[in-house]
Amino acid sequence: MSDPFYMNNLCNLDTPKGRAHLYINTYNVERAFRDNYTRYEYSFIEFYAEHLCDLSRAFKGDMQMVLLLATVAQVALRADMIVENSGGRVQELPPSRRGITTYRLADVTGIPRETTRRKLTAMEKMGWLTRENNFWCLAYEGDDAKIHQDLADVIDRSFRRAARFYVAVTPLVNS
Template sequence: MSSSAWAAAPAPGHDTAPPRISPPRSAEVERALRQNYPRFQYCFVDFLAEQLADMSRSFQGDLQMVVLLATVGQVSLSAAIAAEAGGRSPAELAPERRGMTTNRLADCTGIPRETARRKLIAMEKMGWLTREDNFWYLTTSGEDTVARQALAALDDRALSRTARLYSSLSRLIDPAT
C-alpha cells in the first residue's frame, strides 16, 4: 500500500477525496517483514552499518559520544515537543524535565559514569550540551540545537539513508509500491 493512498487527493472529476485508507498496523508490517526476512535483514543491516560508519567518522570513532548525545537529545526533544504542544517554550521547563543527570545517563547507556562525565563535559565545551542543576540538555541556538547545526551534513545523509530504507521496506510490505 503506497503512502499516497493514505491521504489521497480527489480524483479528477470528483468533488471529494476517496475514503482514507489506514496505514498498515505494526503487527501487519512485522508479519510482512518476517515473511521477507532475508530481504528485510539485508536492507536493515545495510542501513545500520552505513549509518554507524557515518556516525563513527563524524565522531572520530567515538560511538559512546553518539549514544550519550542521542539519549540526551531524545529527552530534550521530547520535552520541547511537549512544551510547544502546551504553548510554552522548552526553556520554561525545569532542567529535570528537559535533561538527564550523568548518573542516569550512565545507567541508561551502560557507559561507565566517569567516561560519561568526561564525554558530556567535552560536548559542553563544544557548545552542544548545557548543564543546569546537574541535568544535561541540548543547547539551542535560535530554533535549532547547536549539535544539529554542527552535524547538519550527517543529518542530511541520515535523512536520505532513512528515505531509502523506508522505500526498500515499503516494497517488502506492499510489493505494489
C-alpha cells in the first residue's frame, strides 16, 4: 500500500478509489456477517443495547436529543477528517461545511421541526452547540468539542464497548 494516492484518499469517499475500497470491504464484511448471523447479531445487539442504555442515562431518557447531537457531530467529524490532512482546524471552515440547518436535521432525523429547534436551543444553552448563519455546529473550547469534555465518561465507555465488538466480530470476517 505504498501508493500515496491510495493512502491519502483511503477515507475520501469522493474519489473512485476510495469508493471502490469501501465497496470491496463492506461487501466482504457484510457477507461474513450474514454467514455468521447468530454470532454477529448477538455481538451487535450487546454493543448497541449497552450503548443506547448508556446514552439514555447520560441524556436522562431524551433519545431525540441524542439523535440530533449525533447528527450534528457526524457533520462536524466529517469536516474534521477533511481538514485533518491539511493541518487546519475544523473551526476555521465556514459553518456550511461543519454544521447543519434545523430544517435538514428535522428532515434527516424525522423529528418535528419545532421539537428539533427546541432541543437544539437547549443544547446551545448547555454550551454544546453554537448557531452560526442558520447552521448548528459543535461548540469548541480550544481544539476540543465541549460535548467531549462533558461526556468524557460515556465516550470512554464507548471505546471499550466498540473494542469488545471489534474483537468479537473480527474472527467472523477473517475466517
